[in-house]
Structure formats: structure tokens, C-alpha cells
Amino acid sequence: MTRVSNLESMLSQLDGDQSVKDGIRSLLKFGLVFEDSQPEVLRLYSGRVTSGCRVDNRSPDIDRFGTVERSPRGVTLDAGVRPVRWDDEPDTIDYVAETSLVPIAKPGESVYPGLDVIDTVERGGGKPHHVVIEGENLHALQALRYTHAGKVDCIYIDPPYNTGGDLIYNDKYLAKEDAFRHSKWLSFMDRRLRIARELLSDTGVIIVAIDDNEQAHLRLLMDEVFGASNFLANVVWEGSGKNHARYTSGGLDYMLVYGRDRTALDAADTRWVETKQGYEKCVTEAARIWAGANGDVDAATAAYRRWLRGQDGIETSLRTHYTEIDEEGRVYQRDNLAQPSPNRPNLRYDVLHPTTGLPVKRHPNGWRHDPARMARNIAEGRVLFGPDHTTTPRYKRVLTDQEAQAIRPNFEQSRMPSSVRLNSLLGEQRFDYPKDEVVLAKWIRAVTGRKVNATVLDFFGGSGSTMHAVMEMNAADGGSRHCILVTNNEVEERQRARLVAAGHFPGDPEFDKHGIFQHVTHPRIKTVATGIREDGSVYSEGVAENVTFARMTYTSRQSVKIGRDFNTIAPLLWLKAGGHGGVLRVDGTNLPQFLVGGHYGVLFESGAGAVSAFAIGIEDAGLEDGADVFVITDDDTRYAHACQRLTNYTVHRLYEDYLSNFEVRA
Incomplete structure (x- = not known):
């Protein structure tokens, strides 16, 4: 960092073209600096070996790159054999079994x-x-x-x-x-x-x-x-x-x-938030113990404490604080009701003991809650009084109210x-x-x-x-x-x-x-x-x-553009539309006017009549508002018309939008 600062100081003192100094500054990199490197090739094992594609020897221990050529005129090749022009022997054609080749993509190739x-x-x-x-x-x-x-x-x-x-x-x-x-x-x-x-x-x-x-x-x-x-x-x-x-x-x-x-x-x-470790185990065991305790709070609490001592996988606070069972079978702890701050005089009020009617002993700072909240806690049975007013009451904190924590x-x-x-x-x-x-x-x-x-x-x-x-x-x-x-x-x-x-x-x-x-x-x-x-x-x-x-597979720009490989990209359209139900596919090479499923649709013909028929089809299929529909057209006017007709849906354009999005830089 010091060296970068020194360089900045030196640049500010130099005479000359400001654009040159700005250019030097643009080369400075702060933070993480590493040698940006790219693999020489990516092997596309699920790709197809076709004319014009780049290939490598399939053996991972041998790198030999080449290009698959078209079959020479008048030459009949055996099935599964491809003519390859190797980079290291560009003047000759080698006839290679397709099973010995793997398509490759170099950095920067789509x-x-x-x-x-x-x-x-x-x-x-x-x-x-x-x-x-x-x-x-x-x-x-x-x-x-x-x-x-x-x-x-x-x-x-x-x-x-x-x-x-x-x-x-x-x-x-x-x-x-x-x-x-x-x-x-x-x-x-x-x-x-x-x-x-x-x-x-x-x-x-x-x-x-x-x-x-x-x-x-x-x-x-x-x-x-x-x-x-x-x-x-x-x-x-x-x-x-x-x-x-x-x-x-x-x-x-x-x-x-x-x-x-x-x-x-x-x-x-x-x-x-997360559920406290052991919470479910504690709640379940307490319910089991209470069911067999015949309403005896002391017996249930004693049994629950014995069970706790032999348990692993329970958070410390649940083992040491939440150790009693009340009259409703709930696990609870006796918590402090004292106000931690000494600067809240409004919280220094009297609370009367329910039996003696006299003010109970309180902390000098006062109570944690205001009078209205305290009255509500008492009414809900959340305040635990001692036998008389000489003891300070405690707050009943029930485990089921404390399931989650940061x-x-x-x-x-x-x-x-x-x-x-x-x-x-x-x-x-x-x-x-x-x-x-x-x-x-x-x-x-x-x-x-x-x-x-x-x-x-x-x-x-x-x-x-x-x-x-x-x-x-x-x-x-x-x-x-x-x-x-x-x-x-x-x-x-x-x-x-x-x-x-x-x-x-x-x-x-x-x-x-x-x-x-x-x-x-x-x-x-x-x-x-x-x-x-x-x-x-x-x-x-x-x-x-x-x-x-x-399995990821690969096609070519041309195959997609002419609609030959619709079924290859069809699962991606289905996934974009939410991945519900089945994938819409075509049967053979004859493309339908449109396809409609339960959650999305594809329009293959973009004329006005086809768009109207498609709109009726997706309505009949019960597609929800906002559902994804794909319109296949290179014509801007037809695409605009389809968007106007299908205003209730999310319209996507194929195939050019697909191709521009899928120009993957290997």
C-alpha cells in the first residue's frame, strides 16, 4: 500500500499529458492481486463431434488439438470416422474414430x-x-x-x-x-x-x-x-x-x-434465528413426564431434572436454567424482574403481595417493566411471588416462548x-x-x-x-x-x-x-x-x-436459429418458467403452431392468426397472469404485436435473445 501511495505522489509531480497519468492510474489494482489465468481448454464430453468443431484427443493425458473437416468429395468414410486436421500437422488430414475425440472450447469461444x-x-x-x-x-x-x-x-x-x-x-x-x-x-x-x-x-x-x-x-x-x-x-x-x-x-x-x-x-x-439445540427434545420429554405425573408439579420437576442430567446435545441454558415444570406441564425458569438501569425512577413503584397485601421487596433500581406491563404479567400468572412480601418476586419465563435465538x-x-x-x-x-x-x-x-x-x-x-x-x-x-x-x-x-x-x-x-x-x-x-x-x-x-x-449438452448457433435443436434448449425454457410439470417438446422435425403446458407456453408461428390462437390456447389451459410465454420470431413488428396481444403474461423472445444470452464465454 505504501508503494502505491508513493507512486501516486510521483505521478502528481510529473509534467505531461494528464491522459497518460490517468492511464497509469487505471492500471493500479487495490485489494486482492492475483495472476488472472484461464484454462487452455474446456473439454465438452457431452458435446457432439460435428464438422467444423474444435477437438482434442479424448485421453486426458494426451493433448492434441485439431479441427473436424467436412468429408472430401468422393470419399466414403466408415461410420463413426471423422476427418481431422491436427494443429501440429496442418497440411494433412487424419481419419480418426469419433470415440477418440472430444469437442473443446477455448477461452473466448462461444x-x-x-x-x-x-x-x-x-x-x-x-x-x-x-x-x-x-x-x-x-x-x-x-x-x-x-x-x-x-x-x-x-x-x-x-x-x-x-x-x-x-x-x-x-x-x-x-x-x-x-x-x-x-x-x-x-x-x-x-x-x-x-x-x-x-x-x-x-x-x-x-x-x-x-x-x-x-x-x-x-x-x-x-x-x-x-x-x-x-x-x-x-x-x-x-x-x-x-x-x-x-x-x-x-x-x-x-x-x-x-x-x-x-x-x-x-x-x-x-x-x-435458529431453534435452540435440544429444544424439541426438552419439550417432548417434559410433556411425557407431565402426562404421568398426575398433576404433581414437584414430582414432575424432580423427574425432569433427573432426565436432564443424563442428556447430551442440549444447550447449556436449557440444562441449567429451564429446570422446572408448572401446573400446565410447561418447562420454565425463574428470571430476574429487576431493572438493570439506575436511571429509571418511573419504574420504582410498589407491587402488592397477593396474600399479605403489602408491598413486596424490590431492587433499588425498580422493576424491569412498567406498571401496565407488570399488571398484565401478574394477571397471566407470569410473576412468581414468594410466601410473603419479604421476598422479591421472579418472572416465569416459559421455554416454549424462547424457542428461537439469534x-x-x-x-x-x-x-x-x-x-x-x-x-x-x-x-x-x-x-x-x-x-x-x-x-x-x-x-x-x-x-x-x-x-x-x-x-x-x-x-x-x-x-x-x-x-x-x-x-x-x-x-x-x-x-x-x-x-x-x-x-x-x-x-x-x-x-x-x-x-x-x-x-x-x-x-x-x-x-x-x-x-x-x-x-x-x-x-x-x-x-x-x-x-x-x-x-x-x-x-x-x-x-x-x-x-x-x-445432463448438460451442447448445440450450435445455427442449429438453434433454424429450430433444429428446440428439444435441446426446451428444458431451459421449462426451468425459466418455474420448473413445474413436464417439459414442452416437439415431436420430430415438424414444428407445431404452438405448445401450451400447465405453467408456460411456446409460440412457433408469429403471424396474427397464430398469436390469437395461442392467446386462446393459453387462456384455455388456465395459465396464471404473469406466466412465461416464449415467442419465436426474428421480426420486430410481429414480436411487438405478440407482446400487445399477450399483455397478461411475461413474454420472452426466441431465438436471438436466447443466442445472445447463451454466448457462453468458455
């Missing part, structure tokens, strides 16, 4: 993503579908910028911690010895966080889990992306430390929490229980150290203000803990929260090396079946929803939720 629905679970009636997307999360975020800009209430992510061997960069694990690994990680995160910010609503909140390795760097990056004024919390999660560590036991993770706009959160009177920014929770639960759910151990869905549910519930229809996003979805948490939250309170989870199909590093050595590469069924999406996330979420494990055994009764599983 790609056009779509979704291929591969599985669905429908048990939630009219609720919106949760959506699991397998694919490159940078491209998924670009797609979600089209479908969900300004709509997301909470983003939770658990990105790679960059400890060495946990981040894939250029299709290879980033080594701990890489001198630029911090810059590469920051570049990787920076691009994704900037898009994530656009997805949040004004009162939206993002939670990013991290450990000591990158926490300091991430805090500075998030200050830059979200604004330091929008910082909300640095939560400390103490898990399982090491007893024999040299310095400290460690075991800490962090959750950096930022708002999209803190002023909007303040204006909404946002308050993050959420604490530090907590202890072993990571072992979440692993045990996931192993039980899957029927075997498939994934180490999943994030705890119970902890995630607590924080998602807190930051969304208990909004039961919140939209939640996790674009480092991993094993699926975030969606699992949201589904369990809905099951607990009848909510209709909607979760979008993006994960790749990454294979564990050692397993990946074994598969590659055996000649199995990403995109091959033998390789992909070991990936996290296929092996963990998909079966986990499906089992939570249906209650049935992959092997057919029963795990639970399931939950009343709808889930769509989709």
Missing part, C-alpha cells in the same frame, strides 16, 4: 448449452421440480443467468479447498507444488462468483464453505465481487480435530456469508455422523466426508428467513447434500422450496489414474459409472425422494418431491 433430461421422480404433485444438472458449472451458471437472474434466495457452495489434488484444472488435478495454484484457484472462483452474484435476488445470500488454505484469499475476493459492505458473517465450524497435532488440533472449516444487497436485507427487517457464528459438529448417514442411505461407502445436510438445513433456513418457497442453488453440488437438506426441510414443514444442484461427474484421483491406465477415458461408460454424479449424487437424491435404494432395498418412505436429473 458455446451454446442445453439440457438432456435423463431421469425424473414425480411424487410432489404441483410442486416445482428440484433439478440436478451434471456438467461444467461455469457453463451451467451461464445458463442459469438466463433462467434465474435475480431469482435465487440462497446459494450454498463447497468449492475445492485447493489443498492439492482436489481441483481439476485443464482436465488435470492441480498439484500442491504448482507455484501458481493460488492464482489459478482465485481465477477459477472469480469467474463463477461474478455470475453467481447476478443470480441472487436483492435479499439473496451466498454461503461459501472453505478451510484455512484459501480462507483469507477468498474473503478478499468476495469483498471485491460482492462488496465489503455486504459481508454478513464468517462462520466457524469446528469438526473433528487431531489430538496429536503439533500446534493446534485444527479441524476448522469456515462459511463466508455475503448478501447481494445488505441494505435490502436491513429494509426487510431480516433476522437470522444464530451463532461458531458451532461444533463432528463430520462423522453425515458420513454414517450417507453410507446407510446408499447401502455402502461411496463417498468420504459429505457435507452435513442437517447443518446445511439450519443455515439455509436461517438465511432465507424461513421462506418456505425459497429457491436454493449449489453449483459445486458434489454428493448432493444441499438438495438432500432442502428436501428434508420441505418434508419437515410442508414447504415447496426449489433446489438447483450442479455437479460434474468427477472421478477420484487414484481411481481416475487406474481407469486411464486401463484405456477408459471420460465419456466412456466404464469410466463415467465411477464418477460422483452417477455413483453418488444421482442415487442419493433418488433414494431420498423415492425411499428405494439403487439395489431395490427400502431405505425410507421417501418424500413428496419432484426431481429432474439432466
Whole structure:
């Protein structure tokens, strides 16, 4: 910082063109400074190998870039063979099996993503579908910028911690010895966080889990992306430390929490609260004890205190203060009624004992409440008098009135229980150290203000803990929260090396079946929803939720523009419209005049007659005011006419608007 100040001083003393000095100033960067780097290529394993596309050798250990050419005239190629002009041999054409190639995108090249629905679970009636997307999360975020800009209430992510061997960069694990690994990680995160910010609503909140390795760097990056004024919390999660560590036991993770706009959160009177630990257990046990106490308050209180002594997982205040049961079977504590301030003479009034009729003993500062409030407390039985006026009364604070408290920014929770639960759910151990869905549910519930229809996003979805948490939250309170989870199909590093050595590469069924999406996330979420494990055994009764599983795929600008690939982008239109019901698709190459579902519609022909028919169709289908409708036309006049005719609905223009929104910078 001193050197920057010195440079500013030197610039102010220089003679010459002001524009030159301003140009030098524009190069100064304050705050976090890192070497901005981009992967050389992104491999699009779910993309199609077509004429004109750029490709690489499918083996992740061999980089050889080239361009797929059109088949030469008069040459008949075997099925699945493509002519490729390699960059290192531009004067020759090599005929290569399509299975040996993978499409690629270089930085600055546009790609056009779509979704291929591969599985669905429908048990939630009219609720919106949760959506699991397998694919490159940078491209998924670009797609979600089209479908969900300004709509997301909470983003939770658990990105790679960059400890060495946990981040894939250029299709290879980033080594701990890489001198630029911090810059590469920051570049990787920076691009994704900037898009994530656009997805949040004004009162939206993002939670990013991290450990000591990158926490300091991430805090500075998030200050830059979200604004330091929008910082909300640095939560400390103490898990399982090491007893024999040299310095400290460690075991800490962090959750950096930022708002999209803190002023909007303040204006909404946002308050993050949590249920006190052990509250439900205490209330349930007290009710059981009271039911068998035959109205004996002393016996119930004694039994409850005995039970408390043997319990774990109950907050200290509930164990030490709330220890009595009253005549209605409620747990309560005897609290102080004294006024803490000596400067409130109006609160120094007499309170008469109900038996002796004489003023009771009070604190010199007076009472905590004014006379009207005190009278109300006495009438409600909230003031506990002693046997006579010589004792100071106490306030009866009932536990059921104190369920919630401001959420604490530090907590202890072993990571072992979440692993045990996931192993039980899957029927075997498939994934180490999943994030705890119970902890995630607590924080998602807190930051969304208990909004039961919140939209939640996790674009480092991993094993699926975030969606699992949201589904369990809905099951607990009848909510209709909607979760979008993006994960790749990454294979564990050692397993990946074994598969590659055996000649199995990403995109091959033998390789992909070991990936996290296929092996963990998909079966986990499906089992939570249906209650049935992959092997057919029963795990639970399931939950009343709808889930769509989709794989990110890619198309071309031309294919979209001429309507050839409508079904590829159709799931994104469905998602933009709320993700209710089924995806509207076309059958074959013959496009209908329009399609209408229960929640959105698509108009393929934009003439006046077609627009009128469409308006009648969506009205007959019962679409609500404000529902999303998509009009396919390049004609400005026709689009304007459609907007005038469909004033009760939210009109979107295809395909040019789609293409401009989906020019994803790889």
C-alpha cells in the first residue's frame, strides 16, 4: 500500500499529458492481486463431434488439438470416422474414430448449452421440480443467468479447498507444488462468483464453505465481487480435530456469508434465528413426564431434572436454567424482574403481595417493566411471588416462548455422523466426508428467513447434500422450496489414474459409472425422494418431491436459429418458467403452431392468426397472469404485436435473445 501511495505522489509531480497519468492510474489494482489465468481448454464430453468443431484427443493425458473437416468429395468414410486436421500437422488430414475425440472450447469461444433430461421422480404433485444438472458449472451458471437472474434466495457452495489434488484444472488435478495454484484457484472462483452474484435476488445470500488454505484469499475476493459492505458473517465450524497435532488440533472449516444487497436485507427487517439445540427434545420429554405425573408439579420437576442430567446435545441454558415444570406441564425458569438501569425512577413503584397485601421487596433500581406491563404479567400468572412480601418476586419465563435465538457464528459438529448417514442411505461407502445436510438445513433456513418457497442453488453440488437438506426441510414443514444442484461427474484421483491406465477415458461408460454424479449424487437424491435404494432395498418412505436429473449438452448457433435443436434448449425454457410439470417438446422435425403446458407456453408461428390462437390456447389451459410465454420470431413488428396481444403474461423472445444470452464465454 505504501508503494502505491508513493507512486501516486510521483505521478502528481510529473509534467505531461494528464491522459497518460490517468492511464497509469487505471492500471493500479487495490485489494486482492492475483495472476488472472484461464484454462487452455474446456473439454465438452457431452458435446457432439460435428464438422467444423474444435477437438482434442479424448485421453486426458494426451493433448492434441485439431479441427473436424467436412468429408472430401468422393470419399466414403466408415461410420463413426471423422476427418481431422491436427494443429501440429496442418497440411494433412487424419481419419480418426469419433470415440477418440472430444469437442473443446477455448477461452473466448462461444458455446451454446442445453439440457438432456435423463431421469425424473414425480411424487410432489404441483410442486416445482428440484433439478440436478451434471456438467461444467461455469457453463451451467451461464445458463442459469438466463433462467434465474435475480431469482435465487440462497446459494450454498463447497468449492475445492485447493489443498492439492482436489481441483481439476485443464482436465488435470492441480498439484500442491504448482507455484501458481493460488492464482489459478482465485481465477477459477472469480469467474463463477461474478455470475453467481447476478443470480441472487436483492435479499439473496451466498454461503461459501472453505478451510484455512484459501480462507483469507477468498474473503478478499468476495469483498471485491460482492462488496465489503455486504459481508454478513464468517462462520466457524469446528469438526473433528487431531489430538496429536503439533500446534493446534485444527479441524476448522469456515462459511463466508455475503448478501447481494445488505441494505435490502436491513429494509426487510431480516433476522437470522435458529431453534435452540435440544429444544424439541426438552419439550417432548417434559410433556411425557407431565402426562404421568398426575398433576404433581414437584414430582414432575424432580423427574425432569433427573432426565436432564443424563442428556447430551442440549444447550447449556436449557440444562441449567429451564429446570422446572408448572401446573400446565410447561418447562420454565425463574428470571430476574429487576431493572438493570439506575436511571429509571418511573419504574420504582410498589407491587402488592397477593396474600399479605403489602408491598413486596424490590431492587433499588425498580422493576424491569412498567406498571401496565407488570399488571398484565401478574394477571397471566407470569410473576412468581414468594410466601410473603419479604421476598422479591421472579418472572416465569416459559421455554416454549424462547424457542428461537439469534444464530451463532461458531458451532461444533463432528463430520462423522453425515458420513454414517450417507453410507446407510446408499447401502455402502461411496463417498468420504459429505457435507452435513442437517447443518446445511439450519443455515439455509436461517438465511432465507424461513421462506418456505425459497429457491436454493449449489453449483459445486458434489454428493448432493444441499438438495438432500432442502428436501428434508420441505418434508419437515410442508414447504415447496426449489433446489438447483450442479455437479460434474468427477472421478477420484487414484481411481481416475487406474481407469486411464486401463484405456477408459471420460465419456466412456466404464469410466463415467465411477464418477460422483452417477455413483453418488444421482442415487442419493433418488433414494431420498423415492425411499428405494439403487439395489431395490427400502431405505425410507421417501418424500413428496419432484426431481429432474439432466445432463448438460451442447448445440450450435445455427442449429438453434433454424429450430433444429428446440428439444435441446426446451428444458431451459421449462426451468425459466418455474420448473413445474413436464417439459414442452416437439415431436420430430415438424414444428407445431404452438405448445401450451400447465405453467408456460411456446409460440412457433408469429403471424396474427397464430398469436390469437395461442392467446386462446393459453387462456384455455388456465395459465396464471404473469406466466412465461416464449415467442419465436426474428421480426420486430410481429414480436411487438405478440407482446400487445399477450399483455397478461411475461413474454420472452426466441431465438436471438436466447443466442445472445447463451454466448457462453468458455
